[in-house]
Structure formats: C-alpha cells, structure tokens
Amino acid sequence: MKFTELNLEDNVIEALDAMRFEECTPVQEHTIPILLEGKDLIGVAQTGTGKTAAYLLPVLNQLSKGGYPNDSINCIIMSPTRELAQQIDQQMEGFSYFMSASSVAVYGGNDGIRFEQEKRGLTLGADVVIATPGRLISHLSLGYVDLSRVSFFILDEADRMLDMGFYDDIMQIVKFLPKERQTIMFSATMPAKIQQLAKTILNNPVEVKLAVSKPADKIIQTAYICYENQKLGIIKDLFKDHEPERVIIFASSKLKVKEVTQAFKRMGLNVGEMHSDLEQSQRDYIMREFKNGRIHILIATDIVSRGIDIDDIRLVINYDVPNDCEDYVHRIGRTARANNDGCAITFVSEKEQTRFKAIEDFLDKTIYKIPVPEELGEAPEYQPQTSSSNKKRDYRKSYKRNYRNKKKDSKK
Numbered sequence: 001m002k003f004t005e006l007n008l009e010d011n012v013i014e015a016l017d018a019m020r021f022e023e024c025t026p027v028q029e030h031t032i033p034i035l036l037e038g039k040d041l042i043g044v045a046q047t048g049t050g051k052t053a054a055y056l057l058p059v060l061n062q063l064s065k066g067g068y069p070n071d072s073i074n075c076i077i078m079s080p081t082r083e084l085a086q087q088i089d090q091q092m093e094g095f096s097y098f099m100s101a102s103s104v105a106v107y108g109g110n111d112g113i114r115f116e117q118e119k120r121g122l123t124l125g126a127d128v129v130i131a132t133p134g135r136l137i138s139h140l141s142l143g144y145v146d147l148s149r150v151s152f153f154i155l156d157e158a159d160r161m162l163d164m165g166f167y168d169d170i171m172q173i174v175k176f177l178p179k180e181r182q183t184i185m186f187s188a189t190m191p192a193k194i195q196q197l198a199k200t201i202l203n204n205p206v207e208v209k210l211a212v213s214k215p216a217d218k219i220i221q222t223a224y225i226c227y228e229n230q231k232l233g234i235i236k237d238l239f240k241d242h243e244p245e246r247v248i249i250f251a252s253s254k255l256k257v258k259e260v261t262q263a264f265k266r267m268g269l270n271v272g273e274m275h276s277d278l279e280q281s282q283r284d285y286i287m288r289e290f291k292n293g294r295i296h297i298l299i300a301t302d303i304v305s306r307g308i309d310i311d312d313i314r315l316v317i318n319y320d321v322p323n324d325c326e327d328y329v330h331r332i333g334r335t336a337r338a339n340n341d342g343c344a345i346t347f348v349s350e351k352e353q354t355r356f357k358a359i360e361d362f363l364d365k366t367i368y369k370i371p372v373p374e375e376l377g378e379a380p381e382y383q384p385q386t387s388s389s390n391k392k393r394d395y396r397k398s399y400k401r402n403y404r405n406k407k408k409d410s411k412k
Contacts, residue, residue: 001029007036012061015098025050030208032058035184040205042198043186049210051186052091052156059152063101063127068151071125075152076177078170079132080161082107082280083287088130088156096128106131106139109280119144133161133169140176147176153201158187159194167197174201188330215332215344221367223346223356225382231319231347232263233376238345239269246314247297250331252323254301260319261299274300302327310334316344321352325362345370350380357384 001024003016016022024032027045034041035058045051059075068074079085085107092103104121106129122129122145129136139145153174155161161170183202187194190209198205215221224234238244251257254275261273272286272295289295291310302322313335322328328346335342346367348356360367372379 006032008032008057008061009064011064011099012057015095016057018098019094021053025054027051027208027210028054028057030210031055034206034208035059035182036061038182040183040202041185042190042194042202042205042207043184044190044207044209045186045188052088053095055154055156055184055186056088056091056095059128059154060095060099060101062151064099068127069125069149072149073122073125073127073129073145073147074150075128075154076136076147076150076173077128077130077154077156078136078161078173079107079130080157080164080166082109082132083283084157085130085132086284092128092130101127103128103130106135107280108132108135108138111281133166133173137169137172140173145176147173148178150177151181153177153181153183155183155185155187158185158197159189159191162193162197167193170197171200215329215363218341219332219335220341220343221332221346221365222343222370223348223367224370224372224379225348225353226372226376226379228349228351230372230376230379231349232260232267234347234372235264235317236267237373237376243296244269244315245293245296246312247317248313248315248334249297249299249317249319250322251299251301251319256320257299257301264297264299270296272298274298276301302331313342315342318344318346321346321348321355321359323355325359328359348382353380353382353384 002022003024004013006024008016027043027049028051031041031043031051031054035055043051043054045054055077062068063074077088079088085105089103089105092101095101096103102121104118104126106118106122118135119139119142122139125146136145140147155170161167183205185194185198185202185205224230226234249260251260254277257273257275261271264271272290274283274286278286286295286298290298299319316332316335318328318331322331332344335344346356356367369382
C-alpha cells in the first residue's frame with residue numbers, strides 16, 4: 001500500500017514525498033488507519049519494521065489539522081533508552097522539517113545545560129515530548145511540567161521498558177495525564193505483564209500483531225562450536241584477509257565488552273565500545289563515528305540491540321549466546337535491513353550449547369555450524385543437553401544425595 005492511499009493530510013503526504021517515502025511497511029499499513037480514527041492501539045512489532053513512523057505520522061497528521069493548544073504538551077512518547085529516544089527524535093526532526101510541529105527530547109545525561117534546555121521545552125509546551133521514564137519523572141517532581149492537556153500518549157518498546165524496571169515510573173507518569181487521550185503501545189513481545197499494563201492504561205484497544213519473532217529470511221545465520229579461548233582466534237581468522245566494516249559484535253556483559261575491545265585493539269582492529277558505563281556524550285560520539293564509518297567494528301551490550309536505526313550493517317557477531325531467544329532475534333535483526341543482505345555468526349562455547357539449541361528450537365531450524373580453523377586446535381562436539389537429559393542428571397543428583405543422607409542417618 002502507498003502512503004497516498006491513506007487518509008493523510010496533504011502536507012503530510014508532501015513531507016513523505018520529499019523524504020522519498022512511498023510504500024508503507026506492513027506495520028504502517030495495518031496501524032495508521034486505526035490510529036487516524038483516534039482508537040487506542042497495542043502493536044506487536046519488532047524494531048526495523050517502520051513502527052516509529054507508524055505512530056509519528058498519525059500524531060503529526062492530527063496536529064497539522066490544528067485545534068490543539070500551542071502552549072501545551074500535546075504528545076508524550078516514552079522510550080526505554082536514551083539511544084532509542086534519540087532515534088525517535090531524529091525521525092521527528094525529519095518529518096517536522098516539512099510540518100510545523102515542535103519537539104523536545106528528554107533523555108538525561110549529567111549535563112546541567114541540557115537539563116535547562118529540556119526544562120524550557122517542557123514549560124513552553126512542545127507539541128511532542130520524547131522521553132525516558134526516569135528523566136521525565138525528574139522534571140515532573142520539580143512541579144513545572146503540565147501534562148493535563150496531552151492528547152497522545154505513546155509507549156515504544158514497552159516490553160523492554162518493563163524489563164528495565166520502569167513499570168512504577170510509567171504508572172506515576174500516567175497519573176499526570178488526562179483520562180481523555182489516545183494511548184498507543186508498541187512492544188516486540190506480548191508477555192502477561194504487557195497485557196496487564198495494556199488493560200490498565202489503554203481504553204478498549206485494537207490489537208495488531210505483526211511480529212512473528214523470527215529473523216528475516218535474508219539473514220544468513222551460522223555458528224562456530226568452540227571453546228571460550230578459541231573465540232578471539234576465530235575473529236583473527238575471519239578478518240585476516242580484509243579489513244572489516246559495518247560490523248556489530250554483541251556480548252552479554254559490559255565486562256566482556258571491555259575485555260573484547262581491548263583484545264581487538266591489540267590486534268590492530270578499528271573498534272569502539274558501547275555499554276552503560278560510558279557517559280551519554282561518549283555514547284553519542286561512538287555511535288556517530290560508527291554511523292559515519294570512522295569506526296569499523298562496534299562492540300556492544302544489548303543496549304544497542306533494540307531501537308538503533310543503522311541500515312547497512314554487513315555482519316553481526318554474537319560473541320556469546322544471548323540469554324533468551326528474543327535477544328537473539330533483536331541482535332541479528334541489526335543486519336539485513338532496508339533490503340540489504342546480511343550475515344549473523346554466533347560463537348557457542350561448551351557451556352552455551354544448551355542455550356543455543358533452545359534458540360534453534362525456537363526458530364525451528366538447524367543453524368549451519370562452520371568448522372573451527374584447524375590451527376586453533378580441536379573444537380568441542382555439538383552435544384547440547386536436552387531437557388530430558390537435564391531431568392535425568394537432576395534425578396541422579398537427588399538419588400545420590402538421598403542415598404548419602406540415608407547412610408548418615410543409619411550411622412547415627
């Protein structure tokens with residue numbers, strides 16, 4: 001479906017045309033007409049599906065019709081992370097360049113000047129406020145933010161927000177909002193806690209489920225079954241013939257990110273690291289350098305795996321197996337976007353085999369295992385423990401424990 005087939009105002013269509021947006025993505029096609037009717041909505045959709053435009057365009061469309069106060073906040077968009085808030089802000093800037101809508105991003109950092117800029121935007125009444133929960137509450141607690149005239153309340157990456165412990169913050173913010181409003185929620189998954197939140201803050205919402213949490217078919221998925229101490233050797237082998245570009249490497253902890261970054265630097269690779277220990281200004285700088293191609297490899301925790309909008313990632317490497325299937329999907333979903341092809345490689349150590357098998361079962365496919373280079377020595381076999389073998393092992397453990405206890409009792 002083309003955007004011209006939707007019931008959008010002429011100036012919105014002109015903006016889309018100037019930005020060369022022609023075809024709707026599936027999530028836009030299914031949600032924009034509902035949102036234009038003013039209904040509450042819960043959309044289940046992954047990052048990279050065009051969901052940001054799916055909620056921004058209807059809001060901007062309604063604001064462009066007029067009738068909303070100029071000196072009040074008309075729309076609140078909640079984001080779990082600063083990085084995603086910045087991405088939404090960038091898209092907002094792109095669209096609002098062609099439409100007279102003001103916005104302010106409220107996402108924190110330790111900069112006092114930035115706090116004052118946020119305060120000014122909030123008190124003057126920006127049309128759209130894009131905020132992380134903690135930072136918005138910091139402003140609300142000081143008493144100068146009026147949310148009583150908000151018409152649109154949007155939660156993006158709602159599941160991640162709850163995972164990060166923001167439930168109470170969201171409920172606190174909702175208390176400041178008028179009951180008469182349009183509430184929109186997007187989430188990559190629909191666990192029970194998201195359904196409960198939806199029941200609490202949405203009014204008779206339409207549910208649109210588009211996210212089958214499976215990676216795009218065009219992502220070539222492979223794995224190395226290896227020992228932990230072989231992982232750096234595999235990296236050396238992968239990059240021995242050419243300088244890598246547009247590569248993201250994910251690790252599950254910031255400690256691991258730091259270790260791997262130092263090892264890569266010793267190998268002479270052009271790398272940057274991204275984790276929560278960095279100041280916001282440092283994170284912004286690293287992301288900008290990576291986007292501009294001055295950093296070739298980004299090593300990051302899962303903070304980057306959701307909501308970061310970089311379309312031409314050639315390769316994603318999971319330095320370790322993610323803790324759950326959803327994180328795997330989000331990590332490798334950074335590649336093969338915007339009709340590009342991409343590859344995803346996962347390093348699977350002995351301890352991680354069962355976790356990786358769970359991912360294969362979830363995807364309902366066997367991921368091709370690349371042999372470890374001979375010069376790195378023998379690699380472990382792929383023998384993940386099934387749940388039945390775990391039960392057997394647990395039974396044997398409990399049997400031995402009970403047997404020992406009986407022997408002790410008989411000696412008393």
